[in-house]
Amino acid sequence: MTATILSGKELATKKREQLKLEVERLKAEGVSPKLVIILVGNDPASISYIKGKQKASEETGVDFHLDHLPESTSEEELVKLIEHYNEKEDVDGILVQLPLPDHINEKTVIETISPEKDVDGFHPINVGRMLTGQEAFLPCTPAGIVEMIKAADIELAGKHVVVVGRSNIVGKPVGQLLLNENATVTYCHSKTGDLKKFTSEADVLIVAVGRANMITSEHIKDGAVVIDVGVNRLETGKLVGDVAFDEAINKASVITPVPGGVGPMTITMLVSNTVISAKKRLS
Known part of the structure; x- marks a missing residue:
């Protein structure tokens, strides 16, 4: 027996093509999906992951914005920035790239992100909704x-x-x-x-x-x-x-x-969650 190869790369390409069409329809109705990523510090792996997320966003037409903050950024400063984006109606998804520097509490940061913009699916409210079978942003x-x-x-x-x-x-x-x-x-x-x-x-x-x-x-x-x-x-x-x-x-x-x-599917689902969030602006 030789196994069939299940290629996430191929499936991601197809799904991104579908997402691109959805984004075009949303833009025709006046909604431009936007994803904001916040990176604190210069972790090489994190920078590499973010490049993949930016590429997927650009391929599908999702507006991508990166706030690259210095390692010395305080927890208070990061929380204030997240709260700023929580209030912005034109921002559909907020992601804080993990891991964070040791002086910043990861739990505090995740719980600051609005559950309605938590496109990573890490907020306890989205986790609870998932566990109980409710509509939620899935990880x-x-x-x-x-x-x-x-x-x-x-x-x-x-x-x-x-x-x-x-x-x-x-x-x-x-x-x-x-x-x-x-x-x-x-x-x-x-x-x-x-x-x-x-x-x-x-x-x-x-x-x-x-x-x-x-x-x-x-x-x-x-x-x-x-x-x-x-x-x-x-x-x-x-x-x-x-x-x-x-x-x-x-x-x-x-x-x-x-x-x-x-x-490749992980990154694609992030874009998908952002598009799902943007659709809610029409309702």
Whole structure:
């Protein structure tokens, strides 16, 4: 068996084309979707991620604005800037790029962003709405994963999904979204005993731990769907996922590559959330 490659890059390209049409319709009605990103400091990874978000915004016609603040910016100054954008009617999405410098409280910053402009889906109100099945901005990586699975016509109802990783950004919310799709969900993490026992029973295996090539073929059930969220750089400079791709491709039925898998969909879902927010200006 050789797995089918589930390309997030291809799906993201299609979705961005659809979003571009939606943005054109909104602009024809006098609404120009706008995304504001705030970066504090000069973290190289954050700068790279923001470039990807800017590119996706420009491709779809979403107005993009970056406030790049010095590392010395105080928490009070950052909070005041967020509150300023909360009040601006022409701003549809606000994202503060994480991680923040140590002297700024991440929780305080996230909770300052208006839930109606929280296009990252991190505000506790949006998390609570998601958990209770209400309309909410969904966190971008989990939402992208669900969209990829659905686009591949993979049935989720009644399937056993195993999520390896329990972060608030990916692990916990993706499990909840798949539970909402009537899957049976098991969470595994660093304290799980006999990880292989759980992962080898998964119809759908989602791995988001940030450890290169952690999941090998013996962790995977024959014919499983494998979604690799990890992005790790080896000493050679090569980017790899949390799953040993060359092994897993001969065991899984469907697998996402790294790079070109979940990453492009994460950025695309951010733009999608911004467009959804902009539509609310018409109601």
